[in-house]
Amino acid sequence: MKIGELSTLTGCSVQTIRYYEKEHLLPKTQRSEGNFRLYDDASVEHLLFIKRCRSLDLSLSEIRQLLELRYSPNAPCDEVSHMLSSHINHVRARIEELINLEDQLASLLHSCPSQGTVKKCEILKNLTATQKIMS
Amino acid sequence: MKIGELSTLTGCSVQTIRYYEKEHLLPKTQRSEGNFRLYDDASVEHLLFIKRCRSLDLSLSEIRQLLELRYSPNAPCDEVSHMLSSHINHVRARIEELINLEDQLASLLHSCPSQGTVKKCEILKNLTATQKIMS
DNA sequence: TTTAAACTCTCTAGTCACTATAGAGTCAAG
């Protein structure tokens, strides 16, 4: 199959597929006479693996490592879980940050009744004056 | 004061300050005879405002808008709270996404005892075979 | 007075994971 079909089968855009090839996440394929990339079922599989990893927010370089492991059947598998658990730690840390942010933003929003003019806006005052926000 | 002092006073790097100027978040300053940027207390204030907004994850273009409002004392202040509440919605949506992600990653991690080799690794199998992860 | 260190200047390129475009070539149907 050509790149367009791979694209519709996997839901990755054509440009993204070419980009993955350039980044060595996909191996270079055979080409047709007219220099079109040719793919097979294994390519679909391979690309879907990448897509699932991306949907878990793994970086391309993490995925590259996973792909290497995937094709090294006798490697110890704890590398895989190690990577995943460090990744989950990042995610958890980011969640903490965002929840904190949400609190700050909510306090800031409550601090101003949103009537009147900017001159008296408590939000802008709070952004100007202090790191702490009074709610 | 020169840019280095502004940098230490605000905790923004020198490059970042110059970048903000280029992006019109900071006005162009006076220059010394030797072409060094010269700042005053108002600059510190201004930059700290930007920094606080960044710490709330507001984008530079959102901050540009806030700065405009800040210097338009008679503008209605609900633009400010409107921007903030749409921002908080983004933050909340992102938190939802990340919590979902965390669940998926945790299931994936649990699916493999992390002993043995890649060949039998349930994590890789789950990443390969299906979108759903068995825990 | 010299000179060395520390600071500043502009300009350019790199980061990440794409996305968008230009301009050219290939292929299948009408």
Place this chain on the structure above:
DNA sequence: CTTGACTCTATAGTGACTAGAGAGTTTAAA
């Protein structure tokens, strides 16, 4: 035989910086 859909490569843009080169300026010590 031409139109339209597809594909190719190469380049530039996104956001918010960060890093570096290479040059000029200022300040302090020798």
